[in-house]
Amino acid sequence: MxxxxxxxxxxxxxxxxxxxxxxxxxxxxxxxxxxxxxxxxxxxxxxxxxxxxxxxxxxxxxxxxxxxxxxxxxxxxxxxxxxxxxxxxxxxxxxxxxxxxxxxxxxxxxxxxxxxxxxxxxxxxxxxxxxxxxxxxxxxxxxxxxxxxxxxxxxxxxxxxxxxxxxxxxxxxxxxxxxxxxxxxxxxxxxxxxxxxxxxxxxxxxxxxxxxxxxxxxxxxxxxxxxxxxxxxxxxxxxxxxxxxxxxxxxxxxxxxxxxxxxxxxxxxxxxxxxxxxxxxxxxxxxxxxxxxxxxxxxxxxxxxxxxxxxxxxxxxxxxxxxxxxxxxxQECFPLEWKLDTTTYNKINFLGYEAEYKQSEVSNQQRMYYNREKPTNREIKLYDHYKPTIQIQKPKAYIIPQAYEKITDLLALNGVKLERIKQDTMLTVEMYYIKDFKTISTPFEGHYLHSQVELETKQMDIPFYAGDVLVQTDQEMNRFIIETLEPQAVDSYFNWNFFDAILGQKEYFSAYIFEDEAARILHKDKALSRKFIEAKRQDPLLEKDAKAQLDWIYKHSVYYEKSHLRYPIGRLI
The missing domain is CATH 3.40.630.10 (Zn peptidases)
Structure with a gap:
């Protein structure tokens, strides 16, 4: 050819x-x-x-x-x-x-x-x-x-x-x-x-x-x-x-x-x-x-x-x-939540249409519409600055119990380097307790999303076991690590309900039995007794609620489960 x-x-x-x-x-x-x-x-x-x-x-x-x-x-x-x-x-x-x-x-x-x-x-x-x-x-x-x-x-x-x-x-x-x-x-x-x-x-x-x-x-x-x-x-x-x-x-x-x-x-x-x-x-x-x-x-x-x-x-x-x-x-310090800065803005030209009102054919009420016969060119404000409202110092590493397999799988999928602990060990770590949070009343994308999380940090000796996962924070994927594992981050795994099981107690007390034990606890622990009296003085509702008083004593006793409201991922400092 x-x-x-x-x-x-x-x-x-x-x-x-x-x-x-x-x-x-x-x-x-x-x-x-x-x-x-x-x-x-x-x-x-x-x-x-x-x-x-x-x-x-x-x-x-x-x-x-x-x-x-x-x-x-x-x-x-x-x-x-x-x-x-x-x-x-x-x-x-x-x-x-x-x-x-x-x-x-x-x-x-x-x-x-x-x-x-x-x-x-x-x-x-x-x-x-x-x-x-x-x-x-x-x-x-x-x-x-x-x-x-x-x-x-x-x-x-x-x-x-x-x-x-x-x-x-x-x-x-x-x-x-x-x-x-x-x-x-x-x-x-x-x-x-x-x-x-x-x-x-x-x-x-x-x-x-x-x-x-x-x-x-x-x-x-x-x-x-x-x-x-x-x-x-x-x-x-x-x-x-x-x-x-x-x-x-x-x-x-x-x-x-x-x-x-x-x-x-x-x-x-x-x-x-x-x-x-x-x-x-x-x-x-x-x-x-x-x-x-x-x-x-x-x-x-x-x-x-x-x-x-x-x-x-x-x-x-x-x-x-x-x-x-x-x-x-x-990077050492990471922002977790942001708020619009309304004091700072730029001005831009905006090509819109005049917003006008006319009578609705459906409701007979006044309704707004955009009049395309009246194009506009107005200078308006563009609010495009955000300020961090919560920031966190990264730990040296996070330790994740192997039971949370979905989390470790997602971290690995996103290029996070993971190490497995080779033997059972007791480690001194920072642990979070969930003090308060808000939850939406209707589901959003299949979840009852949490927000406004308040934490209490405690230094504790926690047992971890062979196969648990260590996540070092000297990685290029630090932002992914921190914005998923820190509970206060807007889209943290906590806020998406990955840890909701920790929010419920597993053991309780029967009031008619615990009454005698509660009295014994207060009689034996004078410091706790004084703290109890002060708590009632500051909270009139507690003063009037017998069951709430028993619950207060129970939660301050050795019987109360230490894992309730404790976020299970440790921060190695």
Whole structure:
């Protein structure tokens, strides 16, 4: 075959493959259709078979029994994460379909992958990873469930097979989806992460809003670098393409005049989880009431800009991230909880619509609506600074009883180095007692979440046994360790009910028997007797409640179980 004929064959093959790889969004004349799960599968299998620079991988299974897949694009055809790291290449991870009712990223990623491959435009210094659909379970549950959304004509459901919102499951890990995602994340250790979403709420002119990792909460080494080299660049480049960006719109009051509050993504969310790994993270939220075509194309544009910026940053990104990991390894004091600083703010221009009132056709009462005939451009306040309200000095190590296997498995899954104690031993450690906490009255994502935890610290000799787990805090994963194991951290394992068994007593007393013993205890222990009298003096309710008085004496006696309300993880100081 001569050279001209070979080139013609390759051109025709490329042309027909390109046509075959057009997606439902492009084929629909109104651009109001998103791919089904079956169509997504066909597309990615076709890409995998057609291009040597693309590889489709599978990780575990989701709650619906189907594997979580990862499409990797590598310019030199190397798909080994370790080998890629040795070549000083950056890695970007894109996540799609965590909420399948917000499918923009699913369609935008397919088009972007095809175009990068077709145009031989994969950067030489960046490897691109795409999760085609994270919540496969929800995507298969296709219908119309978002009443405040303008298309597409049909889409998936927010909840997964267990009806969990997967963007609340990155710490508690109640789903197989979350376990598989964490395997992907920790295998590839992305330098940059993007989780594609669509918002709901207020109406405004922007097609897309953007959540970036809250910089006060991100490691300080990464925070300024991310803001200057990524966030500002994304704003500039997207504006040039006709897509003005604004921080995620969460008004402090009921309208733009009250100002926007920067979103604080705790580790339960994907971008908050990424921050524990010192990864720069973004969560674009396209506006639900804009046409689906605009939402998809703006997502495409943002992903392309993120790839371009990362390629331009080159090894500088890797150097900054390595410095951040070193900083966390050496860090001594860690914040556990944050509060918005309302005394500090920036001013930004906000492109909105006039909020007006008219009579409701349903209730006949006055109702608010946004008048799209009256666009506005107002200077408003952006509250984007948070201050830590609780901070903790890290211990030398934590010691976890081996009975808490789910915890040790999750730590290991997230790259935490664990050591097993080789023999039974008595150790002097700091132990926490739970003095007080609040619990929500209705379940949130399958849990009765705790908060406002108050602790009492005691130095104690505690027996630990061969097989118990020692977690040293001289690791790059210190933030993950501390924000899960310290009970006062917002998304600690304690707050997610992993330790609720310690909150209940196992032994009690029968009042008619304990009456005589209580009298004997007070008669024998004069100091306790004086303390009891003082407690009644200070608490009138105790003075009037005979059973409460017996309970007070019981809890101050040798009979009261020492493990009640004692957090079982020791802090080795």
């Amino acid at each position: 001569n050279q001209s004929l070979t080139l013609l064959v390759l051109f025709l093959l490329s042309f027909f493959l390109g046509e075959a790889q057009q997606i439902a969004f492009e084929l629909d004349s109104h651009h109001n259709r998103t791919a089904t799960y079956e169509e997504v599968q066909q597309f990615y299998q076709s890409i995998d078979k057609t291009y040597t620079k693309a590889k489709l991988l599978s990780y575990g299974v989701t709650d619906v029994g189907k594997p979580l897949q990862l499409m990797v694009l590598s310019n030199d055809g190397d798909f080994d994460p370790s080998a890629i790291r040795k070549k000083n290449k950056s890695i970007i991870l894109f996540n799609n379909g965590i909420h399948p009712g917000e499918p923009e990223g699913i369609d935008a990623s397919m088009m972007l992958i095809r175009d990068l491959l077709k145009n031989n435009a994969i950067p030489t210094n960046v490897v691109l990873c795409f999760i085609p659909v994270y919540n496969i379970d929800g995507m298969l549950n296709r219908g119309v469930s978002r009443v405040n959304q303008n298309g597409p004509e049909s889409y998936g459901f927010r909840g997964n097979r267990q009806n969990f919102d997967l963007n609340r499951d990155f710490i508690k890990t109640d789903t197989h989806n979350s376990k598989a995602f964490q395997e992907i994340f920790n295998t590839w250790d992305p330098d940059v992460f993007m989780d594609n979403h669509s918002s709901n709420g207020a109406d405004y002119q922007y097609v897309m809003t953007l959540i970036d990792t809250q910089r006060d909460k991100l490691n300080h080494v990464l925070a300024t670098y991310m803001t200057e080299n990524y966030t500002k660049e994304l704003y500039r480049r997207m504006e040039k393409k006709g897509y003005n960006l604004v921080p995620y719109v969460d008004f402090r009051g009921e309208n733009p005049e009250s100002g926007i509050v920067s979103f604080l993504e705790n580790p339960r969310y994907s971008t908050g989880y990424a921050a524990l790994h010192n990864t720069i993270a973004y969560m674009p939220e396209t506006h639900m009431w804009k046409p689906f075509k605009q939402r998809v194309m703006s997502t495409y544009a943002l992903m392309q800009d993120l790839i371009d910026i990362t390629s331009e940053q080159g090894e500088r990104l890797l150097q900054v991230r390595a410095a951040a990991k070193k900083s966390v390894k050496e």
